[in-house]
Amino acid sequence: MTGQTDDTLEDGGDPDDLLAAEYALGLLEPAEARDFERRLEHDPALRDRLGDWQERLAQMADTVEPVVPPAILRRRIERRIFGRPVPLWRRMGLGLGPALLAATVVVVVALAGLQLGWRAMVPPVAPFAAALTATAAVTPAPEGPVATVALDPEAGEITVSGLTLPPAPGHAHELWLIAAGSAPVSLGVVPPGPPVTIALPDALRPAVGPGTLLAISDEPAGGSPTGQPTGPVLAAGPITSS
Amino acid sequence: MTTSDQLSTYLARAGLGDRVAFSALYQASSAKLFGLCLRILKDGALAEEALQEIFVKIWHKAASYDASRGTALAWLVTVARNHAIDRLRQLRAAEARQAGEAGSEVDRLASADPGPAEQLARKQGRAQIELCLDELDSARAEAVRLAYFEGHDYAELAARFAVPLNTMRTWLRRSLLALRECLTR
Numbered sequence: 001m002t003g004q005t006d007d008t009l010e011d012g013g014d015p016d017d018l019l020a021a022e023y024a025l026g027l028l029e030p031a032e033a034r035d036f037e038r039r040l041e042h043d044p045a046l047r048d049r050l051g052d053w054q055e056r057l058a059q060m061a062d063t064v065e066p067v068v069p070p071a072i073l074r075r076r077i078e079r080r081i082f083g084r085p086v087p088l089w090r091r092m093g094l095g096l097g098p099a100l101l102a103a104t105v106v107v108v109v110a111l112a113g114l115q116l117g118w119r120a121m122v123p124p125v126a127p128f129a130a131a132l133t134a135t136a137a138v139t140p141a142p143e144g145p146v147a148t149v150a151l152d153p154e155a156g157e158i159t160v161s162g163l164t165l166p167p168a169p170g171h172a173h174e175l176w177l178i179a180a181g182s183a184p185v186s187l188g189v190v191p192p193g194p195p196v197t198i199a200l201p202d203a204l205r206p207a208v209g210p211g212t213l214l215a216i217s218d219e220p221a222g223g224s225p226t227g228q229p230t231g232p233v234l235a236a237g238p239i240t241s242s
Numbered sequence: 243m244t245t246s247d248q249l250s251t252y253l254a255r256a257g258l259g260d261r262v263a264f265s266a267l268y269q270a271s272s273a274k275l276f277g278l279c280l281r282i283l284k285d286g287a288l289a290e291e292a293l294q295e296i297f298v299k300i301w302h303k304a305a306s307y308d309a310s311r312g313t314a315l316a317w318l319v320t321v322a323r324n325h326a327i328d329r330l331r332q333l334r335a336a337e338a339r340q341a342g343e344a345g346s347e348v349d350r351l352a353s354a355d356p357g358p359a360e361q362l363a364r365k366q367g368r369a370q371i372e373l374c375l376d377e378l379d380s381a382r383a384e385a386v387r388l389a390y391f392e393g394h395d396y397a398e399l400a401a402r403f404a405v406p407l408n409t410m411r412t413w414l415r416r417s418l419l420a421l422r423e424c425l426t427r
Contacts, residue, residue: 021418024320025389026327027396051312056425058316060390061323062369064281066273069293074268077297082261135259178254181247183309215258229305233259 020049024057082136126150126159129242130214132235138165146235149175149214150242153205158187161195165234167218174219176229179207184215189223212239250314257304264301271315272297275322282326282391292329296322327393374424382417389414
């Protein structure tokens with residue numbers, strides 16, 4: 001182990017703080033680095049120290065002149081991540097067409113039915129709404145929104161309706177609110193089917209408004225065990241004034 | 243100019259699979275990260291390859307970003323610096339295996355001398371950390387720069403400055419403490 005030598009103590013340096021700095025710079029021996037990582041898992045104070053050093057050392061990048069990368073790089077990166085887009089007509093031409101088309105029709109019909117049903121039942125009085133559309137994680141891609149959310153910060157209520165994506169067995173769908181500049185905050189697990197109303201925590205009321213995003217992720221039954229999304233995001237959409 | 247809040251929002255949304263947010267994040271941060279890759283790898287082709295890997299990592303790791311724990315920019319810079327340093331260390335290790343070839347490519351890559359563009363940049367609009375490094379003895383400031391931009395470990399730094407390893411360790415730790423003190427002033 002490092003950090004216990006006289007020279008550091010004589011400097012008044014906190015051994016853990018120096019260790020965090022050395023880890024951030026990659027100066028620790030592999031065994032020391034592994035020990036440090038093990039401690040990080042259950043030591044929030046150490047994580048904070050590391051975060052502080054990463055923040056300080058990142059300023060080293062301020063001493064470097066920015067250089068705009070060649071434009072082709074961005075296309076290469078997006079192709080690596082998202083794959084090459086396949087035009088619909090080509091997929092249809094491969095013989096998958098009828099199945100895809102049938103599936104799409106089923107989804108659209110189901111969606112239309114649910115939405116009509118909901119509109120008839122619940123008058124849209126909430127001041128904010130969000131239409132969540134499916135992400136690339138959902139195949140085949142459904143047409144139109146896969147859930148509609150009405151938000152009433154005054155009443156502290158959120159109503160989720162028309163959720164058309166059934167969770168896989170042992171899985172659940174969790175709704176998240178992502179305010180500008182903040183990590184996602186869970187609004188709870190939402191079942192598919194009839195509209196459900198969930199309570200909006202008081203602390204989140206100011207975050208409801210344009211610029212905030214809602215998202216639904218796939219999680220283990222009962223919801224995310226970590227307090228942050230752990231599974232793929234299935235649908236997302238911005239909050240708008242209704 | 244992208245504000246810190248905007249960058250943080252883009253990163254959080256990219257973590258939820260939002261491609262538009264990822265695109266905005268790339269737009270806002272790629273020049274800074276590419277400059278950093280060039281500084282570390284000192285070669286356009288290597289820096290381009292590194293930047294691709296870095297943004298693929300950013301996309302996959304974005305969900306782990308926690309805005310309460312630090313700024314998005316520091317998170318992005320950390321991912322980029324660590325990837326570029328790992329790459330540089332790989333190149334150095336490969337070079338060490340083929341030891342004996344003098345005046346090699348990697349010696350040039352590993353050169354600590356800042357290029358003319360960077361020297362100029364250092365003279366203009368100096369970053370706060372640069373002012374803090376100036377307060378250190380010049381050899382000590384250089385040791386911090388070498389650790390950050392070249393990824394040298396204590397043994398390599400000790401050899402470079404021709405001092406015993408423990409002396410190097412003490413130097414660098416004192417420099418880091420002085421930097422911390424200066425940056426919080």
